[in-house]
Every structure is written in structure tokens, then in C-alpha cells.
Amino acid sequence: MISASTKRSALAVILLLAVAMPAYAHVGEGTTSSFAAGFAHPLSGLDHMAAMIAVGGWAALTGGKAIWAWPLAFVSVMLAGGALGMLHVPVPFVEPAILASAMALGLLMTLAIDLPVSTGIAVIGLFALFHGHAHGTEVPENAGGLQYIAGFAAATALLHAVGIAAALSLGMRFRGLGRAAGAACAAVGVGLAFGVL
Known part of the structure; x- marks a missing residue:
């Protein structure tokens, strides 16, 4: 029998995936002047959602220090990448790397x-x-870039938490389901890379 907390976690993951729209991780697209816009950005594309949920899920399945260290590392380096993007420091292969992630x-x-x-x-x-560079390049110089960055950092942490919760609730009791969630994240990346999604 599947527990109520497992069902709630699975429902949260399904709802997040169901409301996703095409990514706005392309320079010049989307609104980038507020916390709300930054928060919405990682939730607006399957590529971002899949990668960030997978980080949390992989960390939880690994266990130990990885549960907090890997999501913290992602958010920290993403913020550094965002700063590079805001400073217009060129980084090659951003979009392919996001899909590969x-x-x-x-x-x-x-x-x-x-x-x-x-x-x-x-x-x-x-x-x-x-991921951070893609977000940072979208912030106009005259906009509230710090608010936007805080928003996408908060949403990223939330997506990591969803991955952790799903893996802990599903993956520890039903390890195959946790792994299946990872396969779904990978399939999203493949589908986007080949234009199927």
C-alpha cells in the first residue's frame, strides 16, 4: 500500500510537469524585472524542471551529505553563472548544455x-x-536583476526539494519508482533535443 505522503509527493511532481510550458532560457525572451519573473522562469520550461528535479532526486538516492551538498552546489554555481551572464561574459554552448543536463x-x-x-x-x-548563464543574460541592465536572480534561485531550490521529496518518499520504499522518475527527466531532455517535446 502506498502511503499518503508518497501519493502527495508523486502528485506534486506530476502537477509541476503538467503545468510546464516551453522554456524561456533564450536570451531576450520573457520578463526579467522582478522576483516573481525570476521565480517563474525555472518553472516555465521542461528542460529546467527536469534537470533541477533530477539533481534533488539523484542527491536523495545517493544519500548522506549529497542530499544537501549537491543542491547547494547547483544553486551556488548557478548564481555565479548568472553573474557571468549579467556581465555579458560569453559562455559557449549554453543551450545544448542545458538540454544535456x-x-x-x-x-x-x-x-x-x-x-x-x-x-x-x-x-x-x-x-x-x-543554467545560471542563461538566466543572467536575460536580465536587462536597467532592471531589478538582483530580485530576478533571487527568484530563480528560490524556484531552483524548490525544484531540488521536489526531487528530494519524491526520491525519499518513492525511491527509498520503491527504488524502481525513484529511478523511473530519473528516466522521465532524461527522456524530457532527449525529447527536447530532438524537437519531440
Whole structure:
């Protein structure tokens, strides 16, 4: 029998995926002048949602220090990437790297790859840099960039928490379901890369 908390966690993940719209992680698109706009941004595209949920899920399936260190690393490096984007420092392959992050992080969650915490931080940090850069390049110089950045950092942390909650509630009792959630994240990345989603 599946517990009520497991059902609530699964429902939260399903609802987040159901309300997703195409990503606005492209320079010049979307509104970027408020906390609300920044908060909405990671929730507006399947690529961002899948990657960030996978970070939390993979961290929870790995356990130990990874549960807090990997999401913290993602948010921290994403903020650094956002600063680079705001400063107009060019970073190549941002969009392909964002799509690759959903695929790779979803696959790491699916396979429950048990890496040392420091190696996981390096992998997650690499992808976080690209996500942050995409967000940062969208902030107009005359806008409230700090509010926008705070918004996308808060939404990112929330998505990590959804991944952690789903993996802890589903993955620990039904490890196959936790891994299936990772496979769904990877499939989203593949679907977006090939224009299916």
C-alpha cells in the first residue's frame, strides 16, 4: 500500500510537469524585472524542471551529505553563472548544455550512480553554470536583476526539494519508482533535443 505522503509527493511532481510550458532560457525572451519573473522562469520550461528535479532526486538516492551538498552546489554555481551572464561574459554552448543536463542528470538518477560528493559537486556545478548563464543574460541592465536572480534561485531550490521529496518518499520504499522518475527527466531532455517535446 502506498502511503499518503508518497501519493502527495508523486502528485506534486506530476502537477509541476503538467503545468510546464516551453522554456524561456533564450536570451531576450520573457520578463526579467522582478522576483516573481525570476521565480517563474525555472518553472516555465521542461528542460529546467527536469534537470533541477533530477539533481534533488539523484542527491536523495545517493544519500548522506549529497542530499544537501549537491543542491547547494547547483544553486551556488548557478548564481555565479548568472553573474557571468549579467556581465555579458560569453559562455559557449549554453543551450545544448542545458538540454544535456536534463539527459545526463536524469540518467545519473536513473542508474543511481554513487559518486563521491566532491565529484557530484563538479558534475552538477558544470551544468549549473550554464543554467545560471542563461538566466543572467536575460536580465536587462536597467532592471531589478538582483530580485530576478533571487527568484530563480528560490524556484531552483524548490525544484531540488521536489526531487528530494519524491526520491525519499518513492525511491527509498520503491527504488524502481525513484529511478523511473530519473528516466522521465532524461527522456524530457532527449525529447527536447530532438524537437519531440
